[in-house]
Amino acid sequence: MRFEPDRIIVHQTGALWGDRQTIDAYHRAPRPRGRGWDEIGYHGVILNGSRYAGRYRREDDGLFELGRSWRRIGAHDHGENQLAWGLALVGRDVFTFRQLLELHAVVQGLRAASPRPLEVYGHCENEPEGAPVTECPGRRLAPRLELLRSWLADPFPDTRSPRGREFLAAVCFPRGADEEIAA
Numbered sequence: 001m002r003f004e005p006d007r008i009i010v011h012q013t014g015a016l017w018g019d020r021q022t023i024d025a026y027h028r029a030p031r032p033r034g035r036g037w038d039e040i041g042y043h044g045v046i047l048n049g050s051r052y053a054g055r056y057r058r059e060d061d062g063l064f065e066l067g068r069s070w071r072r073i074g075a076h077d078h079g080e081n082q083l084a085w086g087l088a089l090v091g092r093d094v095f096t097f098r099q100l101l102e103l104h105a106v107v108q109g110l111r112a113a114s115p116r117p118l119e120v121y122g123h124c125e126n127e128p129e130g131a132p133v134t135e136c137p138g139r140r141l142a143p144r145l146e147l148l149r150s151w152l153a154d155p156f157p158d159t160r161s162p163r164g165r166e167f168l169a170a171v172c173f174p175r176g177a178d179e180e181i182a183a
């Protein structure tokens with residue numbers, strides 16, 4: 001079966017730090033230590049600057065790292081893997097401004113490249129009956145997925161209007177608060 005997604009599913013990793021390599025290692029590790037998959041389940045991850053605990057580096061903040069091939073079905077969302085590209089923001093509940101800007105850029109890029117129109121959903125949406133309950137993509141984004149969708153739909157990331165600023169303030173660390181992530 002050809003893999004032709006019609007949606008992008010946004011995740012959080014749930015860990016305060018990490019990168020493609022650490023997530024890949026976790027997804028490959030046998031259960032119960034990991035997931036026992038043959039590679040990372042997400043198609044891409046967006047770093048928050050901390051590849052390792054307590055080590056924030058500005059050049060890693062908002063950095064996109066490719067996960068599983070865009071042409072391969074991912075492993076990230078019960079019931080929707082056949083239809084979806086999975087993107088994960090490193091972090092738990094709160095993200096950096098640069099991560100949100102990069103998410104915007106990646107979604108715009110995928111929309112431009114995809115033969116099909118792409119909707120954006122959070123992991124917690126459209127869950128099949130009996131699937132484990134998840135708060136992914138986190139306590140701040142999960143209740144604001146409509147806002148996320150409209151923010152991503154704008155061709156330029158809205159960082160200026162009251163609505164755009166309010167959205168970013170609600171889901172991001174205050175600007176310049178890098179030490180919060182490094183903690």
Ligand SMILES: [Zn+2]
Pocket residue numbers: 010011012076123134136137
């Ligand atoms: Zn998720």
